[in-house]
Amino acid sequence: MMKDLKQRYCIVGVGHTAYGKNPGVSQIAHNVLAIRAALDDASLTTDDVDGVLTKAPSSTFPMLWAPKIAEALRIQPQVVGTLDQAGASNIGLIQYAISAIELGQASVVAISYGDNPRTGSRASYARARGGDGAVAGLFGAPSSYAMAARRRMYEYGTTKEQLAYVAMTHRHHASMNDNAIFRDPFTIDEYLDSRWVAEPFNLLDCCPVSDGGAAYIITTEERAKELTKTPVFIDGIGQNHPSWEFFRRKDMAASGAAVSGKMAFESAGIKPDDVDFCEIYDCFTIVPIITLEEYGIVERGKGGEFYQEGHTRIGGKLPCNTSGGLLSETGMPGTQLVVEAVRQLRGECGDRQVDNPETGLVSQQGGILTTHATMILSNKGA
Amino acid sequence: MSEEFSEFGELLPEINAINSPYWDGLGEGEVRLQHCKGCGVNQYPAESFCYECGSTDLEWRKVDGGGEVYSFIVVHQPYHAAFKSFLPYTVAIVQMDDGPRMLAAMLNLDAPINIGDRVQPHIQAINNERSVLMYEPTG
Ligand SMILES: [Zn+2]
Numbered sequence: 001m002m003k004d005l006k007q008r009y010c011i012v013g014v015g016h017t018a019y020g021k022n023p024g025v026s027q028i029a030h031n032v033l034a035i036r037a038a039l040d041d042a043s044l045t046t047d048d049v050d051g052v053l054t055k056a057p058s059s060t061f062p063m064l065w066a067p068k069i070a071e072a073l074r075i076q077p078q079v080v081g082t083l084d085q086a087g088a089s090n091i092g093l094i095q096y097a098i099s100a101i102e103l104g105q106a107s108v109v110a111i112s113y114g115d116n117p118r119t120g121s122r123a124s125y126a127r128a129r130g131g132d133g134a135v136a137g138l139f140g141a142p143s144s145y146a147m148a149a150r151r152r153m154y155e156y157g158t159t160k161e162q163l164a165y166v167a168m169t170h171r172h173h174a175s176m177n178d179n180a181i182f183r184d185p186f187t188i189d190e191y192l193d194s195r196w197v198a199e200p201f202n203l204l205d206c207c208p209v210s211d212g213g214a215a216y217i218i219t220t221e222e223r224a225k226e227l228t229k230t231p232v233f234i235d236g237i238g239q240n241h242p243s244w245e246f247f248r249r250k251d252m253a254a255s256g257a258a259v260s261g262k263m264a265f266e267s268a269g270i271k272p273d274d275v276d277f278c279e280i281y282d283c284f285t286i287v288p289i290i291t292l293e294e295y296g297i298v299e300r301g302k303g304g305e306f307y308q309e310g311h312t313r314i315g316g317k318l319p320c321n322t323s324g325g326l327l328s329e330t331g332m333p334g335t336q337l338v339v340e341a342v343r344q345l346r347g348e349c350g351d352r353q354v355d356n357p358e359t360g361l362v363s364q365q366g367g368i369l370t371t372h373a374t375m376i377l378s379n380k381g382a
Numbered sequence: 383m384s385e386e387f388s389e390f391g392e393l394l395p396e397i398n399a400i401n402s403p404y405w406d407g408l409g410e411g412e413v414r415l416q417h418c419k420g421c422g423v424n425q426y427p428a429e430s431f432c433y434e435c436g437s438t439d440l441e442w443r444k445v446d447g448g449g450e451v452y453s454f455i456v457v458h459q460p461y462h463a464a465f466k467s468f469l470p471y472t473v474a475i476v477q478m479d480d481g482p483r484m485l486a487a488m489l490n491l492d493a494p495i496n497i498g499d500r501v502q503p504h505i506q507a508i509n510n511e512r513s514v515l516m517y518e519p520t521g
Binding site (some may be wrong): 130133134135136137138139140142143146147150151154195196197198199200201246248252253331 | 394457471475
């Protein structure tokens with residue numbers, strides 16, 4: 001239970017639109033349809049919603065985005081807002097929702113993300129990073145993350161083969177998920193044969209650019225008990241943001257996970273060992289390795305081995321990215337990971353269901369290891 | 383002035399009152415950085431204040447620019463026409479001896495580079511007005 005809150009908070013509904021290629025579905029439509037699906041899932045309606053919070057679409061940066069989504073839902077909420085922590089916003093927004101409810105400003109908050117970079121504008125995905133990036137030939141997120149991966153491999157001995165196991169594990173999980181864009185498992189040779197993007201990354205180290213929307217509904221435990229589905233409790237949240245342009249940071253290959261994770265574990269009153277499964281932001285294969293290490297779930301330098309030894313597969317010690325994650329389910333920046341964690345804790349995941357999980361961890365991250373957030377969820381409540 | 387750099391023009395940052403000494407320096411074959419008279423650091427990119435201590439007492443100094451490779455990648459994806467003829471090309475993060483880390487394209491590589499390798503500035507003219515800072519192995 002997070003510190004000094006008057007009450008416990010729950011995610012009571014999740015929903016999403018089709019992932020992948022969705023020509024003709026606007027950014028607004030992805031948000032609205034995902035929120036409506038999440039409301040249906042929660043047995044609530046738009047009349048119940050008095051807060052609308054969103055992450056701005058990655059492909060564009062519109063002004064007054066949450067009010068536009070509220071309009072498209074035909075509601076005039078008490079609380080609206082758009083947060084920019086890039087991929088970490090999905091948890092930052094939950095923290096904002098809890099604050100709003102705690103202060104009596106809202107009671108049921110819809111949080112969404114929706115974008116169509118696959119079939120709409122994707123200009124921002126290839127823009128040069130770092131101001132001087134373009135002159136240096138550094139374009140797009142894969143190049144910058146490849147820089148971080150190279151450094152991490154140098155500092156901690158992470159191997160290319162271990163990166164392959166991250167990609168293969170998440171793909172194996174996606175093969176059991178009808179919502180996933182990429183469902184065909186591949187071998188390490190097929191991984192190595194996928195074209196180079198920016199060494200040390202092959203194509204299969206990189207998440208795809210995808211259309212899609214996802215949403216969740218936050219309310220109090222009291223309200224959640226009136227609803228039909230198993231409430232999923234928000235037990236702990238942490239944030240930490242290295243913030244600087246990635247190549248100027250003292251420790252370029254670290255993320256905010258160490259501090260963010262500690263904060264989340266402490267606020268949930270648990271230890272890393274108590275986590276039954278993780279949904280880790282996996283925009284590139286190096287990131288889950290860094291994240292597991294920085295969280296203290298494995299020792300620094302052992303994250304790759306942990307994957308290689310199969311511990312992160314469903315049925316292993318700590319299943320990770322049970323829906324396929326960004327790498328295989330959809331390249332959406334993180335909202336889908338919250339959706340999957342909720343479904344796992346409700347036992348709705350069919351072939352890919354983790355065996356009776358009680359506690360799940362979601363990590364989120366934005367920029368080039370620039371922002372980080374961690375959330376602990378459970379179906380019991382801390 | 384090499385033909386192969388002709389498409390770099392559109393990638394260049396605009397010159398303004400703050401950064402012009404840096405670009406002028408490259409045009410004259412020198413790497414110049416802002417030096418803080420308050421705390422003594424050399425900084426990049428240029429600003430009207432020191433990032434470390436906040437002092438606005440800054441001056442421009444010529445630096446050697448040499449350093450070592452902190453990380454690097456080899457780019458295979460054709461992101462921009464300017465780099466097409468160089469594919470695959472190496473981009474490095476260089477920890478300068480004189481201060482900041484710089485992001486730069488590597489030229490004149492006879493062999494793959496490694497983290498920790500010594501590198502030196504290679505100031506490359508791309509048109510009649512502008513030159514850019516690239517790096518090459520220290521020879
Ligand atoms: Zn200073």
